[in-house]
Amino acid sequence: MSTNRLLVALLILVIAFVSACAGGWLGSFLVLRAVESGRVTLNLPQPSSTPALPTPAAFDRSPQPLDLAEAQSRIIQTVQKVSPAVVTVVGVIPGQMTFFGPTGDQTVSGSGVFISPDGYLLTNQHVVEDVEEVNVILSDGSQQAAQVIGTDIYADLAVLKIDSSPPAVAELGNSDLVTPGEMVIAIGSPLGDFRNTVTLGVISATGRSIDTGQGYQIENLIQTDAAINQGNSGGPLVNLDGQVIGINTLIVRSTGSGAIAEGLGFAIPINTAREVAEQIIQKGYVARPYLGIRWQLVTPRVAAIYNLGVEWGVYITQVFADSPASKAGLRRGDILVQIGEVKLDEDHSYINALYRYQPGDKIAVVVWRDGRLLTVQVQLEEVPRQ
CATH class of the missing domain: 2.30.42.10 (PDZ domain)
Known part of the structure; x- marks a missing residue:
């Protein structure tokens, strides 16, 4: 075939392709205009009784409907139930004499939760370490003096007590039943100022260990992605039944290699905290x-x-x-x-x-x-x- 004939054939093919595209576009446009104006009614085919692909039931799957309103209601009810039992713990570490003169007193803060109608509450040992004076701010904003009954550095737990009856007492759950993926709520006072802050997350894992750098590890921790910040220490980690399943204790934001992490919060299982608290209340210390x-x-x-x-x-x-x-x-x-x-x-x-x-x-x-x-x-x- 000569070059001229080849060029003519190619030209014909191009014109035919462009015409087809233009015609299809023009036809679609005219049909769409007709449908919009009501002059044409489309009769769409109805799905057959036998679908082309099997339904989820054919795969032996039984999905449960997610009722967001019910989930939100349970979260609100849980917060309303537990929040009155949560306090802000404020401690004063006395100043020290240095080469340059005396240093001023240092104020530290954390969170805590009432576990007994007698006024006993749980918090972290590191929240009250070296403090000389401790006060708790209740959920209604009132403040009361608290006494440190005892602490245990190895579990990072402390028991405090106020003289009056607490406004509420938290229900303690069973941390042995905690399951990864379970929804949980953390309540506390991040930075000491934002009292009774509520954050939502899930159980990320159980049985975690964190090296303290002091010759031992804190073992069997509950890992969660519920936001935990400085000041949340000692506050409760709660399930949607309104039961305390852990005491928030620490966060990990980076590794020794400099890698940055988010959503790595850890809580002491409430079964461990309960055993430690019982010994401290009875004897003032934990027998090791x-x-x-x-x-x-x-x-x-x-x-x-x-x-x-x-x-x-x-x-x-x-x-x-x-x-x-x-x-x-x-x-x-x-x-x-x-x-x-x-x-x-x-x-x-x-x-x-x-x-x-x-x-x-x-x-x-x-x-x-x-x-x-x-x-x-x-x-x-x-x-x-x-």
Whole structure:
């Protein structure tokens, strides 16, 4: 075919394509105008009784309708039920004398929740640490003096008490029943100023552990994406049944590598908080098991430097006289590598492993001595009170 004939054929094809597009557009435009003016009525085909694709039921799925009005109503009811039992905790840390002169008093704040009609309330230990004077601001804005009954640094919990009857007492739930995905509400006083702030989220995970950097971890925490900020510490985490399932304690905003995180809040399970509170109310403190040693942490790096023979454990630097360790025959220079069923490593610290037990429990511990492992029976005692 010659070049001229080829060009003519291509030209004809282009004209035909443009004409078809224009005609289709013009036809659609005229039909649309006719429908809008009411001159033409479209009879759309009705769906057949047998759809082309199977319905959700054919996949054995039974979706439940989401009633947003009901969900909102439950949230409002929960807030109205629990908020009167939530307080703002305000503490005063006295100033200190420095080289440059005295420093002024420091005011710290957090949140708390009444757990007893006798006026007992729960908050975090770090909220009232080193405070000399504590007051609580009730939900109606009134203020009352509070007494610190006792604290437990390892659970980061404290029990306070006011002399009068509280305006409301929160219902405590069962944190063992908490399920990831469950909707929850956090109530507290972020920054100390925005009293009884309500935030909504879900349970992100359970059983989390956070390293305190002080030789132990806070274990079995509830993770939530409900907004928790400075000042929320000690406030309740509540389910939609209006039950407290946790005590908000900390947030994680970044990692050691500098990575930024959002929505990482953590709460102490209320079952743990209940046990700690009961001991503090009864005795003023939490009875912890006592072994009676001073120790240094052994890591793979330390073990390699000193050729210790084991990678993880605690090196016993002192055994206290008349202590459970002394009575069991533990010595200075032993490396404790296992407590009960728990082998000490990066994720299982000496303190956490020991505190799984109670004073009076008889347990087996494993130590590295003279190049071999040795199992020793120890009967734990209560930490001596000073």
